[in-house]
Amino acid sequence: xxxxxxxxxxxxxxxxxxxxxxxxxxxxxxxxxxxxxxxxxxxxxxxxxxxxxxxxxxxxxxxxxxxxxxxxxxxxxxxxxxxxxxxxxxxxxxxxxxxxxxxxxxxxxxxxxxxxxxxxxxxxxxxxxxxxxxxxxxxxxxxxxxxxxxxxxxxxxxxxxxxxxxxxxxxxxxxxxxxxxxxxxxxxxxxxxxxxxxxxxxxxxxxxxxxxxxxxxxxxxxxxxxxxxxxxxxxxxxxxxxxxxxxxxxxxxxxxxxxxxxxxxxxxxxxxxxxxxxxxxxxxxxxxxxxxxxxxxxxxxxxxxxxxxxxxxxxxxxxxxxxxxxxxxx
Ligand SMILES: [Fe+2]
Numbered sequence: 278x279x280x281x282x283x284x285x286x287x288x289x290x291x292x293x294x295x296x297x298x299x300x301x302x303x304x305x306x307x308x309x310x311x312x313x314x315x316x317x318x319x320x321x322x323x324x325x326x327x328x329x330x331x332x333x334x335x336x337x338x339x340x341x342x343x344x345x346x347x348x349x350x351x352x353x354x355x356x357x358x359x360x361x362x363x364x365x366x367x368x369x370x371x372x373x374x375x376x377x378x379x380x381x382x383x384x385x386x387x388x389x390x391x392x393x394x395x396x397x398x399x400x401x402x403x404x405x406x407x408x409x410x411x412x413x414x415x416x417x418x419x420x421x422x423x424x425x426x427x428x429x430x431x432x433x434x435x436x437x438x439x440x441x442x443x444x445x446x447x448x449x450x451x452x453x454x455x456x457x458x459x460x461x462x463x464x465x466x467x468x469x470x471x472x473x474x475x476x477x478x479x480x481x482x483x484x485x486x487x488x489x490x491x492x493x494x495x496x497x498x499x500x501x502x503x504x505x506x507x508x509x510x511x512x513x514x515x516x517x518x519x520x521x522x523x524x525x526x527x528x529x530x531x532x533x534x535x536x537x538x539x540x541x542x543x544x545x546x547x548x549x550x551x552x553x554x555x556x557x558x559x560x561x562x563x564x565x566x567x568x569x570x571x572x573x574x575x576x577x578x579x580x581x582x583x584x585x586x587x588x589x590x591x592x593x594x595x596x597x598x599x600x601x602x603x604x605x606x607x
Contacts, residue, residue: 552571
């Protein structure tokens with residue numbers, strides 16, 4: 278049976294609602310604070326988005342991207358509206374980088390601020406960090422109020438958010454291209470934490486008293502963090518963007534007996550291509566849980582329904598409702 282977009286949206290909203298109601302009663306060992314006590318906001322519920330890639334019309338691009346995405350702005354607006362329609366509302370929306378389409382044009386961040394403002398107006402806190410397509414200066418100029426407060430690492434967009442049962446730490450994995458490389462895709466392929474951020478992370482993990490879930494635009498493997506994470510007694514998950522793919526991996530430090538593993542999860546894009554959608558994050562006393570709201574799949578471009586490959590619908594169907602659990606045990 279062919280599933281329509283409307284079918285996906287209806288199905289995913291129903292799944293999201295069921296997950297936060299019926300499922301929650303069976304799974305939550307302790308009652309969460311009542312959402313009604315905090316203006317309809319559930320402090321144990323957040324949303325993760327990544328790779329927003331806010332587009333400029335061709336005519337406004339200073340640096341040519343070589344491709345237009347005519348569906349993308351409307352798609353982002355619809356997704357923001359969906360997040361606002363969630364009941365109860367999430368306390369936070371975390372954005373794991375790549376707000377810019379490609380080359381970090383300031384106008385893209387102006388548009389992003391307009392797209393995200395309704396979240397703030399609804400009392401939902403946006404906490405964002407940067408990806409390889411971003412530059413910190415225009416990002417901070419327009420989105421700086423949505424980075425989770427002053428960064429603990431100077432010059433980096435890093436945040437620590439205290440959720441009810443764990444701390445969610447967003448790292449800054451951007452290695453900015455040299456100014457003379459601006460506008461070249463080849464200059465966007467690197468990533469790094471930098472010495473200052475690595476030192477801060479080490480110290481933060483050494484003194485952590487609560488469970489920690491780490492997030493960054495790039496994967497733990499790309500950042501050389503797999504062993505650090507697996508061996509840290511306090512890190513129980515790693516979540517990243519960049520690949521526009523809902524995919525899982527297991528981080529471990531070696532092959533000795535009883536080697537701990539930590540789950541790593543990749544997020545979909547917020548509308549540009551490949552896996553498209555967002556993830557619902559739940560804070561529970563003994564674990565964090567992530568659920569994929571799979572909205573679509575298309576590559577390399579969104580096309581009319583009649584031209585869709587059947588495989589794209591299979592991918593969406595197979596991913597719908599997939600859940601990843603991050604237990605606080607090693
Ligand atoms: Fe990226």
